[in-house]
Every structure is written in structure tokens, then in C-alpha cells.
Amino acid sequence: MRRLAFAAVVSAFCAQVAPLAAQSSQFGVRGLGLPVRPLSPRAIATGGAFGMFDLESSQNPASISGILQFTSLFSSAQSFRTSTNPYGTASAKDNRFPQILVAGPIGGTRFAASISMSGYTDRNFSLGTTDTIQLRGAAVGVFDTLSSRGGLSDLRIAGAWQISRSVQFGVGFHAITGSNRIENHRHFSDSTYAVAVEQSQLSYLGLGISTGLAVRIAPRLTLAGTFRSDGHLAIDRDSTRIARTDLPTSYGIAVRWQPSLKVAWAASYQAKQWSASNQDIVAQGGVGSNNVYEVATGFEVLRNAKNPGQKPLRFGGRYGTLPFPVRAGHQPHELGLAVGTGFRFIRGQGGFDLSVERLWRSDGTGYTERATILSFGFSLRP
Amino acid sequence: MRLAGGLATGLWVLGACQENLSTPGDCPTLCPGEQIIVRDTAIDAVVGSDSSFFGYQARSGRTALLVSSGLPAGEYRAFVVFPAIRSDSVTVDAVKHVFTLDTAQIAFTMQSRDTTATNLRLYLRRIPITADTTLTYDSLATLIAATPVLDSILVPDTLKAGQILTKFTGDRLALIQTEPGDSGRIALALTVGASKPTGIRLAVDASGSTGAPVFQFRGKADVTDTAKVRQTISVRPESVAKFGYFGNIDLAATADPDLLYIGGPQAGRSIIRFAIPKYIRDSAQVLRATLELVPARTLDGLPGAVLRDSVAVRGLQADLGAKSPALAVIGLQLAGLLKEGTSEAVSVDMFRLVSQWQTVGGPPESIFLAHSDEPTGGSFMQPVFYSTRSPAGRPRLRITYGLPTRPGRP
Numbered sequence: 001m002r003r004l005a006f007a008a009v010v011s012a013f014c015a016q017v018a019p020l021a022a023q024s025s026q027f028g029v030r031g032l033g034l035p036v037r038p039l040s041p042r043a044i045a046t047g048g049a050f051g052m053f054d055l056e057s058s059q060n061p062a063s064i065s066g067i068l069q070f071t072s073l074f075s076s077a078q079s080f081r082t083s084t085n086p087y088g089t090a091s092a093k094d095n096r097f098p099q100i101l102v103a104g105p106i107g108g109t110r111f112a113a114s115i116s117m118s119g120y121t122d123r124n125f126s127l128g129t130t131d132t133i134q135l136r137g138a139a140v141g142v143f144d145t146l147s148s149r150g151g152l153s154d155l156r157i158a159g160a161w162q163i164s165r166s167v168q169f170g171v172g173f174h175a176i177t178g179s180n181r182i183e184n185h186r187h188f189s190d191s192t193y194a195v196a197v198e199q200s201q202l203s204y205l206g207l208g209i210s211t212g213l214a215v216r217i218a219p220r221l222t223l224a225g226t227f228r229s230d231g232h233l234a235i236d237r238d239s240t241r242i243a244r245t246d247l248p249t250s251y252g253i254a255v256r257w258q259p260s261l262k263v264a265w266a267a268s269y270q271a272k273q274w275s276a277s278n279q280d281i282v283a284q285g286g287v288g289s290n291n292v293y294e295v296a297t298g299f300e301v302l303r304n305a306k307n308p309g310q311k312p313l314r315f316g317g318r319y320g321t322l323p324f325p326v327r328a329g330h331q332p333h334e335l336g337l338a339v340g341t342g343f344r345f346i347r348g349q350g351g352f353d354l355s356v357e358r359l360w361r362s363d364g365t366g367y368t369e370r371a372t373i374l375s376f377g378f379s380l381r382p
Numbered sequence: 383m384r385l386a387g388g389l390a391t392g393l394w395v396l397g398a399c400q401e402n403l404s405t406p407g408d409c410p411t412l413c414p415g416e417q418i419i420v421r422d423t424a425i426d427a428v429v430g431s432d433s434s435f436f437g438y439q440a441r442s443g444r445t446a447l448l449v450s451s452g453l454p455a456g457e458y459r460a461f462v463v464f465p466a467i468r469s470d471s472v473t474v475d476a477v478k479h480v481f482t483l484d485t486a487q488i489a490f491t492m493q494s495r496d497t498t499a500t501n502l503r504l505y506l507r508r509i510p511i512t513a514d515t516t517l518t519y520d521s522l523a524t525l526i527a528a529t530p531v532l533d534s535i536l537v538p539d540t541l542k543a544g545q546i547l548t549k550f551t552g553d554r555l556a557l558i559q560t561e562p563g564d565s566g567r568i569a570l571a572l573t574v575g576a577s578k579p580t581g582i583r584l585a586v587d588a589s590g591s592t593g594a595p596v597f598q599f600r601g602k603a604d605v606t607d608t609a610k611v612r613q614t615i616s617v618r619p620e621s622v623a624k625f626g627y628f629g630n631i632d633l634a635a636t637a638d639p640d641l642l643y644i645g646g647p648q649a650g651r652s653i654i655r656f657a658i659p660k661y662i663r664d665s666a667q668v669l670r671a672t673l674e675l676v677p678a679r680t681l682d683g684l685p686g687a688v689l690r691d692s693v694a695v696r697g698l699q700a701d702l703g704a705k706s707p708a709l710a711v712i713g714l715q716l717a718g719l720l721k722e723g724t725s726e727a728v729s730v731d732m733f734r735l736v737s738q739w740q741t742v743g744g745p746p747e748s749i750f751l752a753h754s755d756e757p758t759g760g761s762f763m764q765p766v767f768y769s770t771r772s773p774a775g776r777p778r779l780r781i782t783y784g785l786p787t788r789p790g791r792p
Contacts, residue, residue: 136780142420194669
């Protein structure tokens with residue numbers, strides 16, 4: 001119990017020092033940022049393929065219907081990345097908290113409910129540029145830094161109904177909220193000039209709804225599907241409404257096959273109609289947005305079928321496109337390979353899940369990125 | 383195993399709370415916003431609103447003696463009257479004892495000199511003890527001309543500041559003996575000479591601080607305790623009327639109302655007013671602000687001085703003209719170097735003060751110029767600057783500022 005308390009304190013501490021979001025990226029500079037997948041470390045380890053079946057993820061509201069006891073999850077992700085673009089290469093690292101979830105059955109019924117906070121988009125970045133300008137008749141070197149902190153978070157309240165042993169249905173209500181603190185700094189090589197600083201804060205609010213279905217069509221074969229509509233996003237700058245951006249609708253399908261008690265395979269396809277935002281983003285001075293898709297596949301291999309959370313081997317891969325191009329007409333894409341495991345303790349009441357994901361991103365015009373993301377999930381089932 | 387797990391968790395936590403997000407970029411191509419716009423502008427002072435005022439420091443407040451010879455900045459002569467000093471008895475352990483004088487010493491604290499002048503010598507002349515601040519330059523010069531040199535102090539060429547002194551022993555003691563009618567007091571007039579026209583600044587004050595000139599008798603007391611036989615009797619000037627200096631140039635006496643004066647014997651100050659445009663005051667971030675003053679005549683002072691001249695710029699709490707109270711905030715008293723012997727424009731960094739002008743309810747956009755040595759009265763230089771009424775060289779503020787670009791576009 002003492003260990004649990006310690007872990008909770010550490011979690012709370014870290015939660016205060018960084019916003020709820022996923023890893024940062026130069027591909028999150030434009031548009032609304034880098035999309036974040038609402039997945040637990042367990043699902044991430046399979047490339048995201050198990051996301052629609054994972055009750056600790058927030059992709060499919062139907063996935064919580066099979067929950068037997070109250071469960072909470074807190075996850076953390078540490079990203080190490082190297083970004084390259086025509087202006088140079090830099091290594092960076094950051095820490096985010098992409099998924100927090102509380103779920104449980106509604107006693108005596110076939111219903112379950114959950115509340116989760118996930119990342120929606122991440123807009124944490126810092127861009128550095130150098131230049132020389134003429135001031136008072138002399139050439140003065142300048143170093144500009146544009147930093148952004150924040151992004152969009154997805155607060156979901158979901159309910160699920162186990163219609164039968166084979167069919168599960170869920171509905172989620174989403175509040176998309178967040179803020180974006182942007183700081184512009186200009187340092188001068190001549191120290192007689194003060195550092196120029198500009199700050200701006202954008203805040204966002206939008207609503208969405210999602211539905212999900214999971215159907216076991218054969219003893220070892222399950223299908224899942226989701227549909228989500230996110231309405232529009234109101235954008236305020238320093239408490240003044242400045243814009244409205246339409247948000248995408250999205251859908252996804254997945255299949256899980258369990259050839260044996262110890263082995264499971266899954267694959268998924270998801271699409272998000274980010275082109276709905278394109279007109280608004282361009283009108284606000286952005287580059288634009290494109291529809292995206294993602295395909296993923298992965299395996300989970302158990303060591304002990306009676307204790308599935310004890311040191312399983314999970315691995316998978318995914319490929320997808322990113323919605324917000326850095327340069328018009330060049331849609332970025334990313335490829336990821338992941339592996340992970342986990343273990344349970346205190347008779348299964350607590351658990352750790354770990355995953356390591358290697359990502360390659362590129363837009364084909366010299367903007368590339370390699371990232372390694374370590375995800376860590378701590379779950380409690382008291 | 384558990385320990386290893388704990389360590390791993392600890393390292394994870396330590397690493398997890400660190401961030402470094404920097405990525406090379408190119409704006410505006412990659413940036414979701416423009417770079418801060420930086421502009422530079424010169425703002426002339428409000429025409430006709432600048433003027434000079436005099437009399438900000440009483441002569442009695444001076445804590446320096448100026449003595450010069452041949453300086454373009456002017457001729458300066460000084461005098462010191464030491465209070466009575468006993469030469470026949472000394473008090474040891476609250477008991478008076480017979481005192482046998484064997485050495486007398488007169489010492490000064492040199493604060494500044496021309497370090498390029500060699501063979502610098504301070505000449506001492508005995509003048510009547512009636513000398514006081516009612517003298518003038520001419521009357522003191524007449525006294526000096528009529529009086530032989532009592533002694534001189536050769537200042538080592540390597541000494542930039544510190545104590546200089548002369549001693550009297552044996553037959554020379556007679557030179558500093560006082561007449562019975564003088565009640566033991568002695569008055570000295572000070573002049574200087576060197577390999578070239580030069581000047582010197584000495585410390586003095588009425589409180590008798592350790593930096594003030596000192597007149598000392600040293601000798602033996604008639605006591606049995608051998609450790610207390612050697613005794614010293616000292617006096618320092620104690621009346622503000624009994625020390626001072628006079629110069630033969632006072633630019634304020636014939637001040638041109640179209641020029642700006644600071645410092646000098648009459649402790650001049652000048653007020654300058656600006657009107658910062660609204661677009662800078664309300665919307666811009668000031669990155670650098672420089673006050674530019676153009677001297678209307680050569681900045682003559684003490685060349686090669688240890689203590690260099692500078693103009694002090696003070697913001698005002700309220701603009702009440704000549705009696706405007708200065709801002710007392712530390713860091714808002716600015717200074718700009720005055721280059722002796724030149725007519726080079728003077729620049730004063732005004733960043734802190736101009737930033738204050740931008741605050742809501744901030745101080746008025748007016749400044750007082752003064753000589754930095756005004757409180758001590760210790761400068762040979764009497765700077766004069768062009769005003770807003772001058773055809774050229776008007777005082778102005780050069781401001782470099784940044785304009786917001788409201789970053790945050792998608």
C-alpha cells in the first residue's frame with residue numbers, strides 16, 4: 001500500500017509539471033498539432049491494433065463493456081527524438097501523460113462506464129532560427145525562439161452495454177478542450193538590446209460524440225468498429241473569440257483473432273476526415289489539413305493464459321498519414337514499430353505495462369524525424 | 383530485484399520530468415506566426431520644453447577640494463583652516479601631561495588626478511586664519527600671490543589616489559608654529575603644479591571623516607608608562623565655512639537660455655521632456671533606449687582623471703519644473719560618460735526609465751540631467767549641451783522597439 005501511495009505521489013507530481021499530451025514533434029507545429037492516439041501502453045505495444053478491444057484505451061467506447069472490476073490507469077510517455085529539416089538537425093526529449101482512465105461496471109447490470117482524459121493533439125514545440133538584421137547602422141545577429149506549450153485534450157465520458165455475450169455497444173461523449181501558450185523570443189547578439197518577448201494564449205473548446213461496437217462473430221474472432229463526430233472547435237485568444245474550426249469525423253474497424261489461448265493477433269484500420277478543418281485552418285493563416293488513415297497490426301503472446309497480465313510479449317507495427325502538412329501539398333506520414341510487456345502484482349490489483357515504440361516520420365521534402373517513445377502505464381484494480 | 387526495479391522507476395521519474403523541445407526552423411515558412419518586428423526610431427525632445435536651473439547644491443555640501451593649474455576647464459584654488467591644536471600638553475588616561483613636540487604632519491586624501499601629468503606637486507601656503515567661504519577666486523589668488531610657499535608635497539607619479547603628506551621636524555617646526563593671537567589655528571592655501579597643465583581633487587568634509595585633511599602633532603608625553611610616551615594630537619577642518627575652493631570660470635553666470643547646463647559651481651541641472659508616441663508606449667516592447675546629447679562646447683575637465691566625468695539622468699516622480707522630485711528607485715539613476723576634451727555626442731542608456739514610462743500610471747516622460755559629481759562638487763567640468771531651440775544637435779531619444787505579431791496561427 002505504501003508503494004502504491006508513493007507511485008500515486010510521483011504520478012501526481014509529474015502530472016503537474018507537464019501538460020496532458022503525447023510526444024512533441026516538428027510535425028505538430030502547424031494546424032492543431034500532432035494527433036494523439038488515445039491508447040494505453042498495452043495497446044501501443046501492439047502498434048495500436050488492439051486499441052479498439054482494450055478497455056484501458058479510449059478508442060472504442062464499447063471496449064469497456066467487458067470490465068469486471070473498477071480499474072484506473074495512469075500513463076506516462078517519454079519521447080526522445082531527432083528532427084531534421086532543411087535548416088538543421090536537433091535532438092529533443094519531452095515527457096507527456098497521454099492517457100488517464102477510470103472505468104468500472106455498474107453493479108448488477110450489463111452496463112459499464114468510464115471517464116478518461118486523453119491527448120487529442122499535441123502542440124508542444126520550440127523552433128529556433130538565426131538571422132542578421134540592421135539596427136542603428138550596424139549588423140546585429142538575432143536568435144529567434146518560438147515556443148508552444150499545450151494542445152488539445154479529449155475528456156470522454158463513456159457508457160457501454162453488453163447486449164449479449166457476443167455483442168457490445170458503447171457511446172462516448174467528448175469534450176475537446178485545452179490551451180496553447182505561445183512565446184516568441186528574439187535574442188540579440190548585442191547585449192545592449194533587451195530580449196524581445198511576446199506571449200499569446202489560445203484556448204479551445206469543442207464537443208464530440210462517439211459510438212462503438214464489438215461483435216464476436218466466431219469463438220476466436222471478434223470485430224470492432226467505431227464512429228466519431230467531433231463538431232467544431234471554438235478558439236479564443238486571450239479570452240477573445242477569434243476563430244472556429246470544424247473538426248473531423250472519423251471511423252475505424254478492427255479484427256482480433258485468437259488462434260490459441262496464449263496468442264492473439266489484431267489488425268485495424270482507421271480514417272479521420274481532417275479535410276473538414278482545411279478551409280478554416282487556411283482562413284486562419286495555416287497551411288491546411290488533409291484526411292488521414294492508419295493501419296496497424298500486432299500480436300499479444302501470453303506466458304500464462306490464467307494470468308494474462310504477467311509478462312506477456314506484445315509487438316506490432318503501424319503506418320499512417322498525418323493531417324497537418326508543414327508545406328502545402330506534402331502530407332507527412334509515419335511508420336512505427338513497437339514492443340512491450342507488463343506485469344501484475346498484489347494478486348492482480350496493480351499492474352505495470354511498458355512499451356517501446358520506434359517512429360519514423362517524413363513529409364518527403366527534407367522534414368524527417370526519428371523518435372523513440374517509452375510508454376509506461378500504472379493501473380489499479382482495488 | 384525489487385531494488386533494481388525501484389532504481390529503474392526512480393531513474394524513469396527523473397528522466398521523465400525533463401524537457402528539451404528545440405528544433406531548428408525557418409520562419410515564416412515553418413513558424414505558426416511572424417517573427418517579432420523590430421524597429422528603430424529617434425524621438426526629439428518636446429521643442430521649447432527644456433531648460434536649465436541652478437543652485438541644487440550648496441557650497442557647504444561639497445566634499446571635495448579642487449585645485450588646478452593651467453587647465454582649459456579653469457583655474458581652481460583651495461583653502462583649509464584647521465582648528466586650534468595644542469602643542470604643549472596632551473591628555474593621557476584622562477590626565478593632562480606635558481607634551482614635547484618633535485614632528486608635525488599635514489596630510490590630504492587625493493581622490494583623483496591627471497595620471498598623465500608627472501612631477502605633480504601640491505603647494506601649501508600659510509594664509510590668514512580669517513580665510514573663509516566669503517572669499518572669491520580673485521581675493522584668494524591675491525592672498526596666495528602675496529604669500530610664500532610654506533611647503534610642497536611631491537605626489538609620486540605612480541600614485542593614482544590615496545594619502546599624500548608632508549612632515550615638519552627640527553628647525554622646520556618653526557614654519558607651522560602659530561601666533562598666540564591665532565589660538566593655535568593654521569590656515570593653508572593650496573595650489574598645484576606639474577609637468578603640464580593639471581589639477582587634483584582632494585577629499586574634505588565638515589564631519590571630520592578620515593578622508594578629510596589632517597593636521598597632526600607628534601611627540602613625547604611626560605608619562606611613566608613607556609608604551610604611552612609617544613603621542614599624537616590631530617585636528618581636521620570642522621566648519622564648512624573654513625574650507626573650500628574657488629574657480630575662475632562659472633558658465634552659469636552668463637548662461638545662454640538656449641543651451642542646457644549641468645554641474646559647475648552653481649550645480650546646474652537641465653530638464654528635458656519627451657512625448658513618446660502612443661504606438662510605442664502602449665503596444666511596443668522597448669528593447670533599447672538611448673538618450674543622445676550633443677555638447678555645445680568642448681567638454682573641458684581634468685584630462686586623464688582617475689574619476690571620470692559623467693552625466694546623471696534621473697526620472698521624475700512628478701514634473702513640477704525646477705523643483706521636480708526625482709525618482710528614488712534604485713536602477714533608475716542612469717549615467718553617460720562625458721569624454722573630456724572632446725565634443726563627442728553623449729549617450730545614456732535609458733532602457734530602464736523608458737520601460738517605466740510604459741507602465742500604467744508610470745512617471746512622466748521627463749528627465750533631469752545633472753553632473754554625477756553634483757553631490758560632492760568635485761568636478762572641473764561644466765558640460766553644456768544643445769537644446770531643442772538649437773538649430774542642430776537637439777537632445778533626442780533613440781528607441782529600438784519590438785512590435786507584437788500575435789503568433790498562434792494554425
